[in-house]
Structures are given as C-alpha cells and as structure tokens.
Amino acid sequence: MDFLQPTSWADALAARAERPDAVPIAGGTDVMVDLNFDRRRPGALLDLGRVAELREWTVDGGAGGGGTVRLGAGVPYARIIDDLAAQLPGLAMASRTVGSPQIRVRGTVGGNLGSASPAGDAHPPLLAADAVIEVESAARGTRRIPASEFYTGVKRSALAGDELIAAILVPAAAGPQQYCKVGTRNAMVIAVSAFACALHPDRRAVGTGIGSAAPTPRRAPEAEAFLAGELESAGLWDSRGELPDTLARAFGERVAAAASPIDDVRGSAAYRRHSLSVMARRAAMWAWAQYQHDRKAA
Numbered sequence: 001m002d003f004l005q006p007t008s009w010a011d012a013l014a015a016r017a018e019r020p021d022a023v024p025i026a027g028g029t030d031v032m033v034d035l036n037f038d039r040r041r042p043g044a045l046l047d048l049g050r051v052a053e054l055r056e057w058t059v060d061g062g063a064g065g066g067g068t069v070r071l072g073a074g075v076p077y078a079r080i081i082d083d084l085a086a087q088l089p090g091l092a093m094a095s096r097t098v099g100s101p102q103i104r105v106r107g108t109v110g111g112n113l114g115s116a117s118p119a120g121d122a123h124p125p126l127l128a129a130d131a132v133i134e135v136e137s138a139a140r141g142t143r144r145i146p147a148s149e150f151y152t153g154v155k156r157s158a159l160a161g162d163e164l165i166a167a168i169l170v171p172a173a174a175g176p177q178q179y180c181k182v183g184t185r186n187a188m189v190i191a192v193s194a195f196a197c198a199l200h201p202d203r204r205a206v207g208t209g210i211g212s213a214a215p216t217p218r219r220a221p222e223a224e225a226f227l228a229g230e231l232e233s234a235g236l237w238d239s240r241g242e243l244p245d246t247l248a249r250a251f252g253e254r255v256a257a258a259a260s261p262i263d264d265v266r267g268s269a270a271y272r273r274h275s276l277s278v279m280a281r282r283a284a285m286w287a288w289a290q291y292q293h294d295r296k297a298a
C-alpha cells in the first residue's frame, strides 16, 4: 500500500485526482478500524494530516455581526470544544459526546462527513444550523453542498470520487442550540438515537437534525415549520413567556414522525421513535429557557 503525504491543499487535490484507489485519511479513527478489520484494502492512503489549511478555522464578520465559521475539514473535535463553543454551541455539545478524549483529539468533522454514518454525532447539529459542506476537486474546482443534501444513503454522500472535503461553513449561532444523544452508557458509545435543535431568533426559524433514526441523518422540516409558526402566531418570540408544554410535546411528536428508524442490535425502531420525541421535547424546552434567559440578561 502506498502512503501519499501531500503538504499543500493543491497537492492533495492533485493526488486525489491521480490516485482514485487512494483512501483519504484525516484522524484515522474510522479508516484505521476498517483497515485493521480488513474491511478495506486500498491501493494507497492519502494522508491529509500535513495540509495546514484543513486544520484552520476562521470566522467572517457578516452583516448581523454573527458571521459564518469556516471550519477546516481537519479541525479535530477537541479544538471545536475548546475554541468554538460560543459560535457553534450545538456542534461543540455533540463533539463532547464523541468517543473518548483520544478520539476527540484525532477525530475530525471532515472524517465524520467522509464516513457519513447515520449515527455520526456531527451531522444533527450541522443540519440544525443550516451548515454547508465545501468540497473541491482539481478538475472542477469548488462546490458547496447544503448539509441537508450531503447525505444520500447509508454511509453514502454527495462527495464525488475525485473530491475532497475542504471545509464546513456553519452560521455562527444567533440563538440557543441543543444536542441530545441516547446511548447504552455515557461515553464511548454510538448513538441509539440523537437529536439537535437550533433556535434562529434572527429569522424566527427553528432548525432540527435527527441522528441514528433513518438511513441518513435528516431534518424534521414539518416539526421546524410547526414550532416556528406557533411561536410566531402566539407572539412568543417577543414575550417573556415559557414554552407551553403542549407545544413542546407536539413538536416532539412531529420530530419522531419524521424519523424512519430500524430495529437493530442497538435499539428497536419503536424505542428510537419514542426517545426522539422525548429528546425533541426536552431540547425545545431547554433551548427556549436559554433564549428567555439570554434576553433577560441582554
């Protein structure tokens, strides 16, 4: 097996084009498991670890002050937790649940997207925040794919064979975000089900992301429109009021209805649906309480 080690983004793209048999490797926390279990035998590994651009993040100002975070695909979870919890609270919460400290130091969001597992923890907060995945090939240049269009099947994505993931563009949070994950224990666990929500008070919208309860990570568009519509029509965005329990429950039911879970070793379809409705209700309540707290403090 060849080991390709480009030191610039241009060289990495050239190598990707020249060696279709090469598997990119970032933190290696998925790739090395596959190699060790002989699930993959690539002709080459394309190590992205020396491409400095992939390990950087920047925040562009943006008219409203919030701006957009451009998160290099090779930024590990540990740095998101340490450096970006204020701008990307949902992704930081999800990052804290990934594996163990060792995995969080090595593992990257680009790698989570590359694997595109329905259980990947980065996906629900990226969906809820309306993130966009920036991919690039030597032949066709850059394309930007909304997270909601990135996942195309179980462990499949819209990434073409000659493309690499350059970065993830995530709007900095304009309101509270939450991430909930159900597993069989508190750490080192693949999600049985997971849910992310984001309140976007700037545009009076609600974002959602469902994990481990459908062939791909997905949003719950009807639940989003329902909650945003109810908050608007009841004048709640401008009130000091609590989120009515009936509204949070109805939101949870709509989130659960958007899932299409399966029975497997980790959990039953019925449990996944039920747990989603509970997580979505709680996440909405917590996010709303945070929204009101922040408004009082402002």
Ligand SMILES: Cc1cc2nc3c(=O)[nH]c(=O)nc-3n(C[C@H](O)[C@H](O)[C@H](O)COP(=O)(O)OP(=O)(O)OC[C@H]3O[C@@H](n4cnc5c(N)ncnc54)[C@H](O)[C@@H]3O)c2cc1C
Pocket (backbone or CB within 6 Å): 023, 024, 025, 026, 027, 028, 029, 030, 031, 032, 033, 048, 073, 074, 097, 098, 099, 100, 103, 106, 107, 108, 109, 110, 111, 112, 113, 114, 115, 119, 120, 121, 122, 163, 164, 165, 166, 188, 189, 190, 191
């Ligand atoms: C013990 C253990 C616990 C884990 N726990 C969790 C968990 O709790 N939650 C969770 O979500 N995951 C978990 N994982 C899985 C893994 O850590 C994550 O999916 C992680 O995000 C992978 O990132 P990586 O940088 O290590 O990816 P790699 O293993 O380097 O790559 C993963 C895939 O992405 C591709 N890839 C990587 N970078 C790029 C790029 N820039 N462009 C194109 N393709 C690219 C690779 O070719 C490969 O197909 C765990 C893994 C282990 C071993």
